[in-house]
Amino acid sequence: MSETDEQAGAGEEIEISYCVVNTSQRDLLVRGLDAIAAERAAMPFRCEVLVLDNGSRDGSAEAAGAHLAVDRVIALTQREGKGLNDSRLMRESRGRFCLLLNEDSELQPGAGLALWSALRDRPDAACAGARLLRPDGATQASAWRYPSPATALVGALFLHRLWTVQSRGKQVREVDWCQSAALLVRREAAALVDYLDPDFFVYSDEVDFARRLRDAGWKSLYVPQARAVHHEQLSTAAVPERRIVEMSRNRDLYMRKHHSAGAARTVRWLTAFSYALRALGAMALPGRDPRRFWRHVTASLRPGRGEGLREAADEYNRSS
DSSP: OOHHHHHHOTTSOEEEEEEEEESSOHHHHHHHHHHHHHHHHTOSSEEEEEEEEESOSSSHHHHHHHOTTOSEEEEESSOOOHHHHHHHHHHHOOSSEEEEEETTEEEOTTHHHHHHHHHHHOTTEEEEEEEEEOTTSOEEOOEEOOOOHHHHHHHHTTOHHHHTBOOOSSSOEEESEEOTTEEEEEHHHHHHTTSSOTTOOSSSHHHHHHHHHHHTTOEEEEEEEEEEEEOOTTOGGGOOHHHHHHHHHHHHHHHHHHSOHHHHHHHHHHHHHHHHHHHHHHHHSTTOOHHHHHHHHHHHHOTTSSOOHHHHHHHHHHTO
16 A cells, blocks of 8 residues: 555545556656656545556566556556556546546646546536647647537538637536546446447547447536646657558547448548648648658548558567
């Protein structure tokens, strides 16, 4: 038991479980755990910290186990999907709320308490997402409207920042869904919808989760007072082939699950159109790679083709 828990009292219920998934990012993981330790020490209630190491071979699990903030490490020998890993952590946690964090998310002081206060004040809300910042301090979009043919059309017209992005303003507001890089979840609500769908290996998992929660009567909130630096170790500035394939296939899976086959086809074509325009623009702009945008075009039109991150994980697991 950590010193924080001893101070809180052994009989006190756990209020927040910090749930961190790490995939071979030891240095970022330790940095994020340092931030959790500082925040946890200031919390007025009992917390716990769980780290799931996703089959890393860089000493991440050992570093987490040695960190004073961590109560438990779940070290997988095989790499699994993000949705499945987040669900595992929530199932094994003991807190009333679970703060889902990526290994590249660094909480700023008071972030967890601000998220907790938002859900405490809104018993009809199941999720509260933080304001995400880039390392240079710029705000990163972190809450959006649900994907649909309408949002795809807005994206094709390059009006998505005005209409689709919902992470704006200085007050807590209701939104459709928030990115899971720093997302507080009411564990009771998550259990009622059976947590995240493992069919979404990476990407769209939190979108589907928020949609199923909304269908069950729960709301999602954006909390700008809660801030977290998102170091984006998987930044789209250098998106590899398999990440593009995975993004496209899971976007299509979401559309087919929550809309119709016709709506899914519409989104494929509109998304491909917007990336085709970007590819043309990249040909005239220095420092842009039109081939990357064109790969988005082909992956959007044929999301069932190509190898994605799921296949990359399978290869990684076979090599162990």
